[in-house]
Amino acid sequence: MKTRSNEVKRILVVDDDAAIRTQLRWALSGEYDVSLATTPSEALETAERERPGLVTLDLSLLGNPGEGEEGLEILPALKAMDPFIKVVVVTASDNMSRASRALSLGAFDYYVKPVDLDELRILIARAFKVQEIERYRGPGGGGEPAVLGGMVGECEAMRTVFAQARRAAESTAPVLIVGEPGTGRETLASVIHHLSSRAGGPFEVAVGGTLNEALVRAAGGTLLLSDVSTLDDAGDGLRRYLIDGVTGEEGVTGTEGVAGIEGGADDALIRPDVRIIMCADSAPAAGGGRPGRGRSRAERLCDAVDCHVIPLPPLRERERDVVLLASEFARRIVGERGASDRAGGRKGTAPAFTRASVRALMAYDWPGNIPELINRVRHALATGRGGKVTPDDLGLSAEALSDRTLGEARSELERDMVTDAMRRSAGNVSRAARAIGVSRPTMYDLLRKFGVDPAEYKDVT
Numbered sequence: 001m002k003t004r005s006n007e008v009k010r011i012l013v014v015d016d017d018a019a020i021r022t023q024l025r026w027a028l029s030g031e032y033d034v035s036l037a038t039t040p041s042e043a044l045e046t047a048e049r050e051r052p053g054l055v056t057l058d059l060s061l062l063g064n065p066g067e068g069e070e071g072l073e074i075l076p077a078l079k080a081m082d083p084f085i086k087v088v089v090v091t092a093s094d095n096m097s098r099a100s101r102a103l104s105l106g107a108f109d110y111y112v113k114p115v116d117l118d119e120l121r122i123l124i125a126r127a128f129k130v131q132e133i134e135r136y137r138g139p140g141g142g143g144e145p146a147v148l149g150g151m152v153g154e155c156e157a158m159r160t161v162f163a164q165a166r167r168a169a170e171s172t173a174p175v176l177i178v179g180e181p182g183t184g185r186e187t188l189a190s191v192i193h194h195l196s197s198r199a200g201g202p203f204e205v206a207v208g209g210t211l212n213e214a215l216v217r218a219a220g221g222t223l224l225l226s227d228v229s230t231l232d233d234a235g236d237g238l239r240r241y242l243i244d245g246v247t248g249e250e251g252v253t254g255t256e257g258v259a260g261i262e263g264g265a266d267d268a269l270i271r272p273d274v275r276i277i278m279c280a281d282s283a284p285a286a287g288g289g290r291p292g293r294g295r296s297r298a299e300r301l302c303d304a305v306d307c308h309v310i311p312l313p314p315l316r317e318r319e320r321d322v323v324l325l326a327s328e329f330a331r332r333i334v335g336e337r338g339a340s341d342r343a344g345g346r347k348g349t350a351p352a353f354t355r356a357s358v359r360a361l362m363a364y365d366w367p368g369n370i371p372e373l374i375n376r377v378r379h380a381l382a383t384g385r386g387g388k389v390t391p392d393d394l395g396l397s398a399e400a401l402s403d404r405t406l407g408e409a410r411s412e413l414e415r416d417m418v419t420d421a422m423r424r425s426a427g428n429v430s431r432a433a434r435a436i437g438v439s440r441p442t443m444y445d446l447l448r449k450f451g452v453d454p455a456e457y458k459d460v461t
Contacts, residue, residue, distance in 0.1 A: 009128055010035065012052040014043040014071070015090065016061045020115065024056065027117045028124070040074045047078055047085075048352045049387050054127055056120075057107075058090040059098050072102060079106045080358065083154070083324060086127040090115075104442040149191035151184060152328050155320040156420060157313040161188070168308040169195035174242055175277040176228075179312030182369030185279040186226060188312065193222040198275055219272040228278045242276060242305040278307075315366035315373060320413060322361045322373070326353060329377045330389075351381065352388045360396040415450045418443075427457035 010033045013024045025034045035050050037043040040061055047055065055078055059071035071089060078087055086108040091099045099110040108127050111120055148162045168175050169192045177185045186205065193203045201221025206214040214223055315322065330351060353361070366372055380393035391397065417436050425431035433443035447454065 009033065010050055010052040010054075011124070012037060012043065012046055012050060012055045014038075014055060014061065015058040017058070020058075020090075020113075023115065023117075024120075027121075031121075032124075040070045043074055044077055047081055048354055051082070051352045052085070053131055054086040054088065054108075054124060056088050056090060056111075057102075059102065072098065072105065075102060075105050075107060077355070080355070081352070082327065084131050086131055088123060088127065100439065100442070104438050104445070106437075108437070149187075149194060151187055151191060152325055153318065153321050154324055155313075155318050156416065158318065158321060159420075161310060161312060164308065164310045165192050166195065168192050168310065171308065172275060173306050173308055174275070175308045175310065177277065177279045177310050177312060178281070179279075180281060180314045180369060182371045183312040183314055184370055185312060186224060188310070189222070189224045189277040189279070192277060193275070196222070196275070198222055215272045215274050218274045220274075222275045222277060225276065225278045228280050315369045316364075319362050320416060322364075322366070323353065323358050325370070325373060326361055326377050329374050330381060333378055333381055351384065354388050354390055357389050357391050357394060357396070360391040360394060364396055414446070418446050418450055419452060422447075422452060422454060422457045425457070427454045429454055 009031075011028055012035045013021055013028075014037045015021050015024075016038050021036045021038075025036060028034050035046055035052065037046045038061070043055075043057070043061075046052075057071045057075065057078070061070040075087055075089070078085055087102075087106065089099055089102040089107045089110045090113060091102075091110055092113055099107075102110060108130070109123055111123060148165065151158075151162070153159070153161070165188060175189070175192060177188055179185050190203055193199065198221050202218050203222050203224070204214055204218040205224045205226055315325075318325075330353075368375075376394045376396070377389075379395060380389045384390070384393040418432070421432035421435040422429075425435060429443055429447070430440055433440050436443075438446070446452075
């Protein structure tokens with residue numbers, strides 16, 4: 001069986017009972033690639049190396065059936081390796097409290113010993129199906145997709161970007177995308193175009209020549225102006241085009257005459273039917289209103305006409321997304337190559353990022369934004385060894401690691417998911433609990449832990 005990235009569906013069985021390990025390997029190996037581990041350390045090492053999509057995890061791993069909690073201790077580390085991993089915990093029928101705790105820590109589900117293989121197969125199939133959906137929509141499921149036209153993001157800022165892009169695609173108003181180079185401005189513009197009613201028309205990027213020529217090429221579609229700050233005097237003509245299509249005295253032959261095209265029996269000016277998307281490095285004026293006059297070219301254009309303004313955050317402000325993006329790019333690159341990478345070790349398999357590389361990815365400032373991340377991942381796949389990606393493979397020094405612990409990173413991610421679920425459910429605790437896969441009592445525990453008041457989210461859209 002294959003995932004959407006052509007990776008074999010892998011299961012890691014973690015249990016200190018040799019009979020159960022043998023039973024599950026025999027029962028599941030016909031459908032899945034099954035690996036085995038006995039101890040907590042072996043489980044983490046195997047997970048980093050094999051990158052399983054699902055883990056069956058016994059909660060007692062040191063010979064104390066029904067008593068030990070070694071499985072609970074490594075569960076957060078497994079989730080930190082891959083936000084999409086599904087962990088199914090194994091428990092005795094007389095100790096359901098530990099199963100409940102495991103669910104609150106992010107386990108997908110549990111099963112009770114002795115193992116019913118038919119029930120377990122159904123549970124595993126459901127887990128992989130949910131995983132496929134989440135790889136499209138992002139961890140947690142609901143709200144705006146975490147993948148939109150090839151763009152990936154799970155942080156709150158990117159969810160907002162995706163929502164704004166969908167709204168912009170439904171309208172005909174100009175769009176101003178604000179962000180540093182390398183944040184994905186042109187990609188977002190293309191996404192908006194392909195989500196719009198103009199998807200069947202051309203998508204043109206203005207590079208050289210006059211704006212008139214670009215408008216002619218883009219007729220019936222979308223024209224992207226990749227940097228409005230470079231327009232100079234042509235920006236005044238664009239401003240008139242956006243308002244009412246009136247040209248300057250030079251008609252269409254000069255850079256100022258961008259409002260229409262000469263034609264027709266009376267040589268009237270014809271306004272091309274083009275949707276304009278603009279990009280700028282600097283954000284419009286703060287304060288929630290329209291930008292003021294006398295400032296940047298982008299702000300003056302937004303003064304002239306109602307625009308959808310979409311800020312794209314730099315990668316350094318998307319710490320929660322960096323590992324998700326790195327894993328996604330690794331899968332894409334391996335898929336493009338269609339062969340075994342030296343760092344992957346298996347055909348069609350993306351390599352694992354070690355815990356040290358995860359910390360390095362999250363701590364680095366990413367001055368080159370997305371292109372820099374892609375280049376570092378590509379370099380790691382080409383030069384790495386041993387089936388895992390280290391900070392050295394990425395060209396990131398261990399000195400770049402932050403002082404924040406893995407536990408602190410997990411706590412921040414947990415808090416973000418809780419507050420995001422409360423926002424999307426408008427303060428309804430039961431709906432928020434279902435959205436992140438925990439029980440209502442556990443949700444109340446999380447709200448108390450992070451000092452979140454449900455009343456603050458009532459009637460919030």
